[in-house]
Amino acid sequence: MNGKSSKPASPSLPGGLSVRDAQACILGKTAPLGAEDIALERALGRVLAADVRADRDLPPHDISAMDGYAVCAADTADAPARLKIVDDIRAGDTPRVTLQRGQCARIMTGAPVPAGADTVVRVEDTRPGPDDAVDILIPVRAATDIRRRAENMRRGEIVLAAGTGIGPGTVGALATAKQATVAVHRQPRVAILSSGNELEALREPFDPGKIPDANTYALMAQVQAQGVEPDLLGIARDDPAELSGFLERGLGYDILLVSGGASVGVHDHVRPTLAALGVAMHFWRVEMRPGHPVAFGTRGRCFVFCLPGNPVSSMVCFEQFVLPALRALAGHRRLFRRTLPARLTHAVESRPGRIEFMRVTLARDASGIYEAASAGSQSSGDMLSMARADGLLIVPSASKGLAAGETARVQLLETGAYQDEAELGDEPCSQKDVHRASLHDTIGP
Numbered sequence: 001m002n003g004k005s006s007k008p009a010s011p012s013l014p015g016g017l018s019v020r021d022a023q024a025c026i027l028g029k030t031a032p033l034g035a036e037d038i039a040l041e042r043a044l045g046r047v048l049a050a051d052v053r054a055d056r057d058l059p060p061h062d063i064s065a066m067d068g069y070a071v072c073a074a075d076t077a078d079a080p081a082r083l084k085i086v087d088d089i090r091a092g093d094t095p096r097v098t099l100q101r102g103q104c105a106r107i108m109t110g111a112p113v114p115a116g117a118d119t120v121v122r123v124e125d126t127r128p129g130p131d132d133a134v135d136i137l138i139p140v141r142a143a144t145d146i147r148r149r150a151e152n153m154r155r156g157e158i159v160l161a162a163g164t165g166i167g168p169g170t171v172g173a174l175a176t177a178k179q180a181t182v183a184v185h186r187q188p189r190v191a192i193l194s195s196g197n198e199l200e201a202l203r204e205p206f207d208p209g210k211i212p213d214a215n216t217y218a219l220m221a222q223v224q225a226q227g228v229e230p231d232l233l234g235i236a237r238d239d240p241a242e243l244s245g246f247l248e249r250g251l252g253y254d255i256l257l258v259s260g261g262a263s264v265g266v267h268d269h270v271r272p273t274l275a276a277l278g279v280a281m282h283f284w285r286v287e288m289r290p291g292h293p294v295a296f297g298t299r300g301r302c303f304v305f306c307l308p309g310n311p312v313s314s315m316v317c318f319e320q321f322v323l324p325a326l327r328a329l330a331g332h333r334r335l336f337r338r339t340l341p342a343r344l345t346h347a348v349e350s351r352p353g354r355i356e357f358m359r360v361t362l363a364r365d366a367s368g369i370y371e372a373a374s375a376g377s378q379s380s381g382d383m384l385s386m387a388r389a390d391g392l393l394i395v396p397s398a399s400k401g402l403a404a405g406e407t408a409r410v411q412l413l414e415t416g417a418y419q420d421e422a423e424l425g426d427e428p429c430s431q432k433d434v435h436r437a438s439l440h441d442t443i444g445p
């Protein structure tokens with residue numbers, strides 16, 4: 001292995017890709033990982049690997065939706081009407097009596113409707129009568145406040161399809177279908193490595209000549225936000241032999257994230273060292289800002305992302321490339337961050353040729369439409385503006401800049417909301433979009 005002979009990259013390596021092409025290159029190589037069985041208690045955030053069928057009808061009988069009286073609707077036609085109470089049915093009971101005309105049964109929410117009754121009158125529409133009687137105050141139509149047998153699920157039917165992402169509602173539905181154990185896609189195992197002689201580890205003492213290793217932790221958190229606990233490999237120095245040892249270890253994972261050392265400096269050894277370890281590199285450099293010197297390769301089933309050292313660049317590259325790959329491996333169908341249109345509060349300058357991701361904060365204006373404002377310095381080393389940002393505003397690559405008041409697309413950060421397609425600002429934002437966003441999106445003050 002010769003770590004010193006790699007600049008520029010091999011001529012066959014595609015470079016200067018668009019974000020969209022780079023995403024397509026990565027996602028063309030991903031497929032959901034195999035299935036594993038886990039306890040329902042651990043299933044949140046995972047993706048179903050098999051269809052789930054109902055094991056029974058639910059509700060198991062026609063049941064009351066209210067506390068009240070099971071009656072025959074015809075008996076209430078000339079309300080007020082006095083009916084004799086002949087039974088008292090609670091949830092879980094089996095009705096004993098078939099109602100005759102002029103009779104009713106006290107019934108609780110969830111209790112089975114007795115034979116002879118065809119509707120339910122709510123307690124609020126009744127008044128206690130003398131002895132065992134009740135006065136029904138209003139006429140009720142047949143089939144009021146009755147939930148029909150199997151209206152929620154029918155035995156044998158598929159209630160949740162393979163590929164469903166498991167949220168709290170899904171966990172509830174799985175419990176309803178009595179799935180104590182659930183078949184889900186395996187989650188990718190992720191390793192994170194930082195590289196650079198200048199880096200000071202989080203728990204190392206302060207050294208005035210060094211800079212703190214931020215990337216290990218920012219990337220860790222981005223992975224954790226996807227429900228995956230990564231392994232932190234530490235910091236490799238800019239030395240091919242040392243790097244090689246770290247990288248070989250990382251290549252045992254499903255995803256290896258390396259930050260730093262992948263640019264054109266004479267001490268950037270990451271890409272040649274990976275090549276020497278048998279990693280096939282598929283692209284290097286994407287026409288984006290920040291994040292230009294990003295590279296992607298594979299060895300066997302391991303996906304290797306060489307992320308730029310600058311902390312914001314590495315986070316932005318994670319958002320565009322690692323996140324969709326990670327979600328695809330975990331079996332998700334929605335791979336991309338949710339975007340929404342927002343109106344710029346100020347003008348933005350841009351050099352055409354690269355798509356730009358600008359850190360912005362979002363707020364709603366008086367009419368409920370989102371307004372985006374710069375979150376501060378757009379330097380790729382400024383983690384603080386990343387900490388403030390609600391999203392990344394997309395300045396399309398052809399744009400020379402955007403005027404104040406113009407609408408642009410914003411990728412939301414860390415909201416847990418995803419969408420089906422990558423939207424990268426190359427389609428116009430319609431007025432309809434703006435209104436839809438203001439009606440349905442819930443973030444912002």
Ligand code: AMP
Nearest residue numbers: 194212213214215260261263308309310
């Ligand atoms: P490189 O990609 O190695 O040329 O690094 C580009 C810039 O990012 C340099 O200023 C590095 O000091 C900085 N950098 C690299 N790795 C990290 C890291 N793990 N945490 C914070 N800054 C980093």
Ligand code: MG
Nearest residue numbers: 196260261309
């Ligand atoms: Mg470096």
